[in-house]
Amino acid sequence: MNTDGDSIRRSFAQFFEERGHQYMPSASLIPAGDPTLLFTSAGMVPFKPFFMGEQTPPRRRLTSCQKSFRTTDIDEVGDHKHLTFFEMLGNFSIGDYFKKDAVAFAWELCTGLFGLEPERMYVTVHLDDDDAYELWRNDIGVPPERIYRYGNSDNWWGPAGLEGPTGPCSELHYDGGAEKGRGQHPATDEMMTPTSSPPCSVSRLRVVPPPSRAACHPNCDCERFVELWNLVFMQYYQDLEGVRTPLPAPERGHRHGPRAGRRRSAGKPNVYETDLFRPIIDAVCSLTGTNTVPTGYRLRIRVVAEHARAASFLISDGVVPSNSDRGYVLRRIIRRAIRYGRQLGLDRPFMTESPTP
Known part of the structure; x- marks a missing residue:
């Protein structure tokens, strides 16, 4: 398979079209019609209704390839994976298949x-999501030592905006090799040990003690592990007060890794080495005379x-510089680019x- 961005887009869309998904153009x-969001920040945003x-x-x-923009990681831009603008490849089920088929497709x-x-x-699952854990272990055959459990800060997604669908998520990570990390990764039982149980109407928000700073694990911020895919199990609706209630049916949606997935699929060590x-x-280098x-x-x-x-991309969708919103x-981001250019x-x-030229 070709590993340029266009080929990966086409291959992803074709894979899911062959499995009964309708391709939806990017919004x-x-x-x-969503006043809770400044920008389309995830692939599921156009599908919230x-x-x-x-x-x-x-x-x-x-299925879709959705333009997305967010500034939550703006201070990290320039490392091997963080971006403000990215394309999110996703497949979504509206009351059709759920965890079992989603895991198998991924x-x-x-x-x-x-x-x-x-x-x-490597696989990560939410601390309380035993169903996802068993699917990865028993149906797919991922060894338990490569399945990690994390709390809400790492493995709970959403909502996009102040309200909307939300739920636990499960991620696929690719191990680029110990030489890219900063040490051995800890045992899975070290990651699973809960410390507290704040009250919650839906799930026990258990907190995982942080691993040693010398250890690598799938959610380590070094360059060893790359998140390929985030399977979001949207089971609940969160209102403006933060209260979560079950959706009327086990609605299902998940997305391909927004920034890291395509560059790892392209076989590149970081996103800036891809054809995207x-x-x-090269153009920036040329402007600097090298x-x-x-x-x-x-x-x-x-x-x-x-x-x-x-x-x-923001300008092409009608955004103009101003002092608000x-x-x-x-x-x-324009001023930030100019500052680094100087x-x-x-x-x-x-x-x-x-x-x-």
Whole structure:
């Protein structure tokens, strides 16, 4: 299989179309009819009315490649995986299949179509989600030492906005090798030990003690483990007061890893080495008068490239710089790109320049 971005998009969509999913074109980065969100921040945002029973979906199985934007990780932009703008490949079930088929689809696509080595795959599940744990262990055959349980901060998703569908999630991670980490990963029982049980109307919000800073594990912030896929089991509705109630039917949705999934499927060590970013990185280098990334300037070049790309997509969807709301966010990332550009010696207006061939 070709590993460029377009081929991965097509292969993902075709995989799920062959399994009864209707392909849905990407919605705008400006959410329609959702005042709780500034931007479309996840693949399921356009489908919130379907999950909440407000509209009837065209089919109970859907798939999409959704433009998404969020600034929650803006200070991390420039590392190996964090972005503000990204495309989220997703497959969704509106009251059709649930955990069993979702898990099987994810595993088949990653290890079959994309050809990733099963022995390098690690799984995370929510502390209270025994069903997901058993599916990965018994149906798929992932060894228990490669299945980790985490609390709500890592394995509970949503809602997108102040209210909406939410639920536990299960993630697939790819092990890039111990040489990329900072030590041995801890035993799974170390990650599973609860410390407290705050009251909750839906689930026991148990807290997992943090592992040793010298240890690697699937949710470590080093570059060893890459999140490929996030299976979100949207079982509950969370209202504006934070109260969760079960959805009328076990609605199901999950998404392919938004930032890391495609670059790992493309076989690249980080997102900036993929064909989605390489030309932009080269253009920034050209503006600085070099054909290569200067030593010590990698982070600055990546930030300029990422923010320029994100700003272009926001502007194309109708956002303009201003002092409030969406316009302020756009202005912020443009100013941030300019600031890092000046650190590269670009003391002239450069955001609209074309690089010298």
